């Protein structure tokens with residue numbers, strides 16, 4: 642497991658590109674027949690990339706659960722949200738099988754013992770992107786398709802930020818302990834996400850970018866609003882955004898991304914908005 646201890650804004654001011662990437666960027670999440678894991682000490686969020694090809698993969702493949710979590714199984718004291726970003730696949734959760742097509746989501750409750758991921762066709766493997774947060778009570782494991790998601794259209798063509806925020810794991814859709822997750826799609830010709838930007842001192846956030854066409858990248862903006870930095874991100878990379886950091890991006894094309902949040906509250910609009918001319 643790739644462990645990320647959290648650093649603070651004072652140190653980050655002095656980071657080189659390489660140091661910034663080592664601290665916040667999560668790359669190479671999808672390895673054939675492997676579970677790739679990163680543990681962030683920011684709100685103890687865990688990110689997994691799971692790409693079953695020939696085999697079905699248990700959630701804890703290659704993870705020493707006792708050493709990392711001090712529990713007997715992965716979700717003993719955790720909840721998880723998973724999106725499929727690849728070919729058709731399935732998630733089996735304590736004997737119940739859920740088919741997940743591209744951009745489908747499954748919320749998996751605390752105390753689910755056995756979670757197994759598989760692909761329908763090894764030539765077009767599924768790519769499961771999972772984010773897990775500590776949890777204190779059992780909720781309901783729920784399948785959520787984009788049709789079930791709460792839609793929040795925003796932005797405009799004129800400002801190159803026309804997009805739809807799809808709230809999947811969100812209080813308006815289902816109950817969770819602290820996790821919320823969704824998928825934001827940028828319209829063709831729009832490249833800016835989450836601009837005007839914000840922080841939310843009460844929550845951390847993780848983004849993963851996908852549907853980034855070959856030969857394109859997303860410049861992900863981070864840092865305190867008056868001390869910004871950027872990370873250049875490839876298709877399927879993820880990035881950790883601590884509560885003090887802005888998190889927005891500008892692509893060399895349109896793209897899609899998944900946001901995941903955990904922390905003090907689940908109030909999506911509890912944001913500290915930043916006026917664009919105030920950004921440094």
Ligand SMILES: O=C[C@H](O)[C@@H](O)CC(=O)C(=O)O
Nearest residue numbers: 804806825834835836846900
């Ligand atoms: O706190 C909320 C998150 O940053 C995202 O949901 C924002 C987003 O998807 C967007 O504006 O495009």
Ligand SMILES: [Zn+2]
Nearest residue numbers: 839841846888
């Ligand atoms: Zn945010």
